[in-house]
Amino acid sequence: MGLLSKKDAKLITDPLADNNPITIQVLGICSALAITAELKASIVMSISVLFVLGIGNVVISLMRNIIPSKIRIIVQLIVVATLVIIVDQVLKAFAYELSKTLSVFVGLIITNCIIMGRFEAFALGNGPWKSFLDGIGNALGYAAILIIVGFFRELLGSGTLLGIKVLGDPIEKTGLYALGYENNGFMLLSPMALIVVGIIIWVQRSRNKALIED
Amino acid sequence: MSKKTDSNVYTVLFAVGMVLVVGALLAFTASSLRPTIDANKRIEKQQNILYAMGVNENDETSVEFVSKDKVADVFSKYIKKQLVIKGDEVSEDEKAYLIDIKKEQASAKAGNKRRLPLFVGEKEGETFYIAPIRGKGLWDAIWGYVAMNKDMVVQGVFFDHKGETPGLGANIKQRFFMDDFKGEDLMSNGQFKGIVVSKSNADPKNEDKNDNEVDAIAGATITGDGVSAMIKSELKLYVPYFKKIK
Numbered sequence: 001m002g003l004l005s006k007k008d009a010k011l012i013t014d015p016l017a018d019n020n021p022i023t024i025q026v027l028g029i030c031s032a033l034a035i036t037a038e039l040k041a042s043i044v045m046s047i048s049v050l051f052v053l054g055i056g057n058v059v060i061s062l063m064r065n066i067i068p069s070k071i072r073i074i075v076q077l078i079v080v081a082t083l084v085i086i087v088d089q090v091l092k093a094f095a096y097e098l099s100k101t102l103s104v105f106v107g108l109i110i111t112n113c114i115i116m117g118r119f120e121a122f123a124l125g126n127g128p129w130k131s132f133l134d135g136i137g138n139a140l141g142y143a144a145i146l147i148i149v150g151f152f153r154e155l156l157g158s159g160t161l162l163g164i165k166v167l168g169d170p171i172e173k174t175g176l177y178a179l180g181y182e183n184n185g186f187m188l189l190s191p192m193a194l195i196v197v198g199i200i201i202w203v204q205r206s207r208n209k210a211l212i213e214d
Numbered sequence: 215m216s217k218k219t220d221s222n223v224y225t226v227l228f229a230v231g232m233v234l235v236v237g238a239l240l241a242f243t244a245s246s247l248r249p250t251i252d253a254n255k256r257i258e259k260q261q262n263i264l265y266a267m268g269v270n271e272n273d274e275t276s277v278e279f280v281s282k283d284k285v286a287d288v289f290s291k292y293i294k295k296q297l298v299i300k301g302d303e304v305s306e307d308e309k310a311y312l313i314d315i316k317k318e319q320a321s322a323k324a325g326n327k328r329r330l331p332l333f334v335g336e337k338e339g340e341t342f343y344i345a346p347i348r349g350k351g352l353w354d355a356i357w358g359y360v361a362m363n364k365d366m367v368v369q370g371v372f373f374d375h376k377g378e379t380p381g382l383g384a385n386i387k388q389r390f391f392m393d394d395f396k397g398e399d400l401m402s403n404g405q406f407k408g409i410v411v412s413k414s415n416a417d418p419k420n421e422d423k424n425d426n427e428v429d430a431i432a433g434a435t436i437t438g439d440g441v442s443a444m445i446k447s448e449l450k451l452y453v454p455y456f457k458k459i460k
Contacts, residue, residue, distance in 0.1 A: 069220060075232060104380055
């Protein structure tokens with residue numbers, strides 16, 4: 001990688017595995033539970049967070065020397081809320097269809113603790129370029145988990161992927177359903193998202209013992 | 215180590231400055247984009263009404279509206295009359311589709327007589343009566359349009375929502391759910407009954423069109439109940455009109 005120094009590259013690769021925002025930092029669990037019943041929603045949410053976290057981190061990093069420490073959390077909240085609302089308004093005016101799909105996510109993004117967590121833990125103490133990389137890295141780490149969870153929940157819960165019936169038709173009893181297979185409706189409910197995340201955490205920690213805390 | 219950013223005066227000034235900047239920025243964005251956003255909303259209403267009466271560009275499984283630039287022409291071609299029903303009075307109003315159902319519901323609560331918009335469409339010799347409905351889902355508002363024939367048998371529906379859970383309640387605007395309503399009778403033995411989104415109707419293929427039930431979406435119980443409730447409470451208001459035109 002010519003473009004990034006080794007240290008910078010680590011900012012992107014670390015959150016993908018050993019410092020993953022969901023499985024290690026345990027941030028952003030709420031949205032991981034809420035919207036992963038479908039793969040498509042997971043992907044849309046991932047892209048939105050990538051965008052907001054990348055830009056938000058840069059803005060906070062640029063402001064880091066003038067933000068009064070006593071009210072820094074409120075300032076962070078205002079920055080992210082303003083960003084999201086401006087994007088939402090612009091989309092409503094120029095890409096109405098897209099904004100309809102995204103409108104559900106607006107509230108979830110503003111309150112996403114990954115965003116506040118990274119502002120607080122990284123952007124307030126580092127320069128804009130590093131903060132940008134950190135934002136992108138963490139958003140990608142978040143995306144990876146969301147997509148894995150969304151994949152399993154949609155496949156096992158509805159028998160579809162991105163809305164395409166990959167296992168046959170459950171009502172007409174074709175494909176796998178002809179053999180007596182049934183969709184597990186429980187997968188569509190939030191508790192199963194938590195269990196899937198739990199399994200990912202378990203697999204990750206049993207492969208890398210260094211992650212286990214006493 | 216004390217920094218200048220720690221002082222109370224600085225903190226207060228910063229807060230005031232931030233509020234002014236952010237407030238101005240948001241107000242500017244909102245007011246300069248308002249006309250475009252309003253136009254988009256008008257187009258959407260026309261698209262939704264046409265969708266309910268089956269004028270759309272759907273392929274096998276997708277939901278596709280009449281395209282944005284054509285919709286005004288198509289709307290005036292298919293929608294023959296826009297009625298406003300207020301008690302026993304029925305008047306025509308070509309802006310009826312802009313009536314805000316939320317405001318009407320609120321003013322009816324305050325004791326006023328409600329204005330009920332009804333759109334009369336014609337397609338291939340058949341007449342459709344399309345009524346807007348609005349209610350509550352799990353998180354926020356849900357609404358839609360129901361196209362009926364003169365006997366109050368559903369010919370098509372369109373549902374939408376503000377913030378239902380993606381993958382669960384949000385699926386009320388998917389084809390598999392909306393298409394189930396086609397052909398369902400809102401009446402039962404001459405009485406208005408509505409259509410219930412049922413978890414126990416044992417008819418997942420929706421072959422029985424007279425049971426006043428459609429199959430529910432797993433994991434979206436409250437959104438489904440909201441759909442049943444808004445169909446019942448809103449379309450009931452139109453029953454006197456349908457009795458009259460018979």
